[in-house]
Amino acid sequence: MNADPSSRYESPKPSSPALMLRLALADLWHEWILTACLMLAICAVIAPLLLLFGLKYGTIETLRHRLIQDPKNREVRPLSSVSHPKEWFETMQSDPRVAFVTPMTRQIAASVAMWVKDSGPEGKQDLDLIPTGEGDPLVLENGAPVPSSEECVLTEFAAEAIGAVVGDTLIMEASRMRGSRRETGTTELKVTGVVSRRASAIKAVFVPLALLEDVESFKDGLGIPALNWPGDKPLAYPLYDGVVVSTATPLPTLLQSRLRANTGFTRIASPAATALANALGYTIPETQSNLLLSTELRPLADSSITAVETQIRGYGAALLPWVRDLQCTIQLQGSEDSKPVRIVSLPGDGKRIGILPEPPWSEAVDEPESSISALIHPDHTQDAGTAQLTLSQTDQPLSIPIRLIPTAGVPADTIMVPSRTAGILRLATTRPLAYDTSNGHFLLSRRGYAGFRLYARALEDVDELRRSFENKGIPVHTEAQRIQTVIEMDRYLTLIFWLIATVGIGGSMASLVASLYASVERKKRELSVLRLLGLSGPKLFRFPLIQGAVIAGGAYLLAWGFFATMAAVINHLFRNHLQSGESFCTLPLSTALLAGAIILGLACLAATAALVRLARIDPAEALRDE
Amino acid sequence: MPDSKQTVPADNEVIDLTGVSKRREKGDQIFELRIPRFRIQRGEFIAIVGESGCGKSTLLDMLGLLLTPTTCDRFRYAVRHPQPAVDIDRMGARDLAAIRRRDMGYVLQSGGLLPFLKVRDNIRLPRRINGLAPDCPSVNRICDRLGITGQLPKLPAFLSGGQRQRVAIARALAHEPPLVLADEPTAAVDKLTAREIRDTFKELTSQMGVTVIVVTHDLDLMLPVSDRAFTFALEKPTGSHTLSTCIEQAIR
Known part of the structure; x- marks a missing residue:
């Protein structure tokens, strides 16, 4: 090679x-x-x-x-009515698995009569109100816009029943019985949409939650000024944990035992002077003979005190309402610091028997608390001034302005307010209140909601939500089976x-x-x-x-x-x-x-x-x- | 043609096969082709003559690098002048394909034209495969000389047998290879046409200085234009064993 x-x-x-x-x-x-x-x-x-x-x-x-498209299949419906506070709904809405949630009022309070304005009340039909809100899939995914105030969306059955079409104006009539008298409140609603048949098989009207709340309040006897519906104001009332019956001479034993009958108070005691002073926060002259009526259970309203008053009429007794440990913080005007203080009920009635410190107010029932005065230790503030009182024992913190009166004899870290005010603050620890600064009224706020309408974001979330509700003890119904x-x-x-x-x-x-x-x-x-x-x-x-x-x-x-x-x-x-x-x-x-x-x-x-x-x-x- | 300028290696051999054999078995039949010595000079026109079954196609396929010999002492090509000779038996399939592509032209018995390409594209194909410009004056001259210029736009199916063979010759020469192998190029045409084709083929290849190896069974047709001829001696040592030996035949 x-x-x-x-x-x-x-x-x-x-x-x-x-x-x-x-x-x-x-x-x-x-x-x-x-x-x-x-x-x-x-x-x-x-x-x-x-x-x-x-x-x-x-x-x-x-x-x-x-299945996915029909929002009904994504609904999680509560089977029992448990009251949920407003915050609960905020928490739920922020849950990533939840697409939409709205509170619901009591079912019984959601029934109204409706008719088309132009055809007159002859076509009146009883319809159910369903609360809705921004992003409600049942409304949006069934071909209707979410109604705003003074608007409504009808189900197809409701529209057929009253003969309404989109664009019509309807009259809605809420009614209540007061004694034997039937009272009604009406308002006008514009039909902005009709949801398709699959959304609901009942004659129902989708309205903003606020209107449902108004109807419910009206049915509870309250007035709705915004709609010109007559009725009461939901004024707050005081609650007390006890009352001191103070007399110049001891009450007869027989009478003492009667004080527990039908008054609501369950305990009766005649504590020693120092113990009593510790409990009350102020001192009663030693010449007085004192009985402390109290309750271990729920605090009692004015009626219980009135009942006691009836029993001891003629004995010249002073009734000194008492609230158990009530804490709040106060923030002096112009100051950043807020300090915790004890609220003491200082009854105006005590003036008569010479309690110390002497209350500068006299108690008059039903007088609005246009300006709440509070006695305070002079070390806290030299001049009379205003402060913000914040009650934190409540679900929704309640904040009210108070006028401080530096007074000798008030213990440190304590403020003393009229008994009625103390009682109302005691009420605030059991249910939400609102303070109307314009007239000094304490008003009852909505306690919570009896139910909810909730839709999961995806089909797969439904079962998870069901489990998490059931773990919290809220039985719910879902379309999980389907x-x-x-x-x-x-x-x-x-x-x-x-x-x-x-x-x-x-x-x-x-x-x-x-x-x-x-x-x-x-x-x-x-x-x-x-x-x-x-x-x-x-x-x-x-x-x-x-x-x-x-x-x-x-x-x-x-x-x-x-x-x-x-x-x-x-x-x-x-x-x-x-x-x-x-x-x-x-x-x-x-x-x-x-x-x-x-x-x-x-x-x-x-x-x-x-x-x-x-x-x-x-x-x-x-x-x-x- | 560049090859006609003679700066030639010493012996000027383009092909050297020494002691090459190819053994094929079909059932119990054994056929063995032996090529003791097969050396071709540059520019020669060689005829390989034999009856069918003597192994002439096998020899041609080995020369065309389509078959590898069973045994070989020397299998050397020096077709691409002035590059050094190469030992075929040591080369890989890629390089063999490269030699086939560039250095060889093939004329098949029935033309071997691609039926789906027009005559023009059939002729251009080897140039295209080699990355050459598809058109070149020499190709036009070859077509003119073969008398197929008028057939260029047709498909092979529309040509006569003689025209097809002429096209096959044109295709074999289109990329100007130094070596052309022809397998019974005139077997399918009448005697007169065969003679015409032979003469044109001879004329073109000698003008271009191409070495030609023609396999034919028609000794009378090819001998007059051949420089040398090879033939086969058949033996049957046993009933099932056929032994064919390639030998040079004296022709003049």
């Missing part, structure tokens, strides 16, 4: 990369009838598979979509589908591979000629690969066309069972692309397999056997 064995032959010049593509396409075009036949043959096996996939995907998606059914059906259908699809896919793939294999086999001679001309390895491989890809791609496009046509036909046939935007037979783009990729991949695999076999054939045979 005289040649250098390491010498490589001069590396080949690259031929145009598009050459093989042109050759492959020219061949396909030359034999276009055969090409078309191959495409049709492969299309014939892909198209039914696509259709099968499309039907499976479409039906399940439609069912799923219906949701579970669809999820299970999806699973079974998927299983059946895959059983069918496995056979179908297997068959199609075999057919696809066979067709392409045969087409490469037929190209034996052309491939051998190309090999003779010096094309080898990857370049030669490209020829059948391109052809396989083109045939498979064409077949896939044909199949897709067939699928699209059939899907349109199927969806048209079942259009009566479908809502807009739904289809029984559809494929997502990702699946379509995946299917295309699989088919192309298989085509290339088949072509490669055929070519590998071909590469082993004696080229002489391919060139000469004709």
Whole structure:
């Protein structure tokens, strides 16, 4: 061997990369009838598979979509009425699993009569009010806007019952019985929408929560000034934990025992002077004889004190109402610091028997607390001034302005207020109050809400919410069962589908591979000629690969066309069972692309397999056997 | 033609096969071709003559680097002048394909044209594969000389047998290879056409300085234009074993 064995032959010049593509396409075009036949043959096996996939995907998606889309299936409904304070709703609304929540008033208070203003009260119908608010899916997803104040949205049944259409003005009438008298309050509401039938099967009206609260208050006997509905003001009343009966001479024992009868007080004691002074916060002259009536249970109202008063009439007793440890903080005007102090009930009545410090006020029932005065130790403030009193033993902190009167004899860290004020502050620890600064009235605020309407954000959240409610002891109703059914059906259908699809896919793939294999086999001679001309390895491989890809791609496009046509036909046939935007037979783009990729991949695999076999054939045979 | 300028290696051999054999088995039949010595000089026109089944196509396929010999002492090519000779038996498939692509033209019995390409594109194909400009004056001259210029826009299926063979010759020469192998280039045409094709082929190849190896069963047709000829001696040592030895035949 005289040649250098390491010498490589001069590396080949690259031929145009598009050459093989042109050759492959020219061949396909030359034999276009055969090409078309191959495409049709492969299309014939892909198209039914696509259709099968499309039907499976479409039906399940439609069912799923219906379940998800219908907000009713995302509702979590309380089964019992537990009072929830306002803050509870704020917490719920911030829960990421909750799409919408609104408080509900008592069901009994939500019933009103309504009629169309122009047709007169003859068409009056009893309807239920349903509270709604921004983002209410039941309203929004059923084709109506959320009503604002003086607006309402009707259910289809309600609209039919009173013959109202969007744009009509309705009269709403709330009524209550006072004694034997029926009182009514009316207001006008504009119909801004009618929700579709699936939203609710009852005759109901969606209104802002505020209107429901007004109706409920009205039914409770209160007046609603904003709507010109007559009634009471929800004035706050004092509650006491006890009362000291102070007399110049001890009361007869028999009378003492009577003080517990029907007064509400459960305990009676005659504590020593120091103990009494500690409990009361002020001192009663030692000449007095004192009985402390108290209750261990809920604090008592004025009526209990009146009952005691009745029992001891004629004995010249002073009744000194008492509240148990009541704490608050005060913040002097112009000061940043707030300090905790004890609130002591200093009865104006005590003036008569000379309690110390002497109260500068006399108690007069029903007099508005236009300005609340409080005695305070002179060390805290030298001048009479104002301060902000904040009661923190309540759910909603109550803050009121007070006028401070520096008085000697007041213990440190203590303020002394009139008994009635102390009693009202005691009430504030049991339920929310509001202080009207304009007239000094304490008003009862809404305690809480009897129920709620809540919608989960997603179907999957429903069961989690149900569990978290039940863990908190709030039994709820959900559509979990129905949701579970669809999820299970999806699973079974998927299983059946895959059983069918496995056979179908297997068959199609075999057919696809066979067709392409045969087409490469037929190209034996052309491939051998190309090999003779010096094309080898990857370049030669490209020829059948391109052809396989083109045939498979064409077949896939044909199949897709067939699928699209059939899907349109199927969806048209079942259009009566479908809502807009739904289809029984559809494929997502990702699946379509995946299917295309699989088919192309298989085509290339088949072509490669055929070519590998071909590469082993004696080229002489391919060139000469004709 | 660059090859006609003679800055030649010492012996000016383009092909040197020494002690090459190819053994093929089909069922219980064994065929063995032995080539003790096969050396070709640059520019020679060589005829390989033999009856069918003697192994002439096998020899041609080995020369065309499509078949690898079963055994070989020397298998050396020096077709690409002035590059050094290469030992074919030491080369990989890629390099063999490169030699085939660039240094060889092939004329097949029935043309071996690609049916889906027009005559023009068939002829251009080897140039394209080699990354050469598809059109070149020499190709036009070859087509003119072969009388197929009028057939260029047609598909091969519309040509007569003789025209197809002419196109095949044009394609074999289109990329100006130093070596052309022809496998019964005139077997499928009548005697008169065969003679015309032979003469044109001979004329073109000698003008271009191309080394030609023609396999034929028609000794009378090819001998007049051949520089040398090889033939085969057949033996049957046993009933199932055929042994064919390639030997040079004296022709003048």
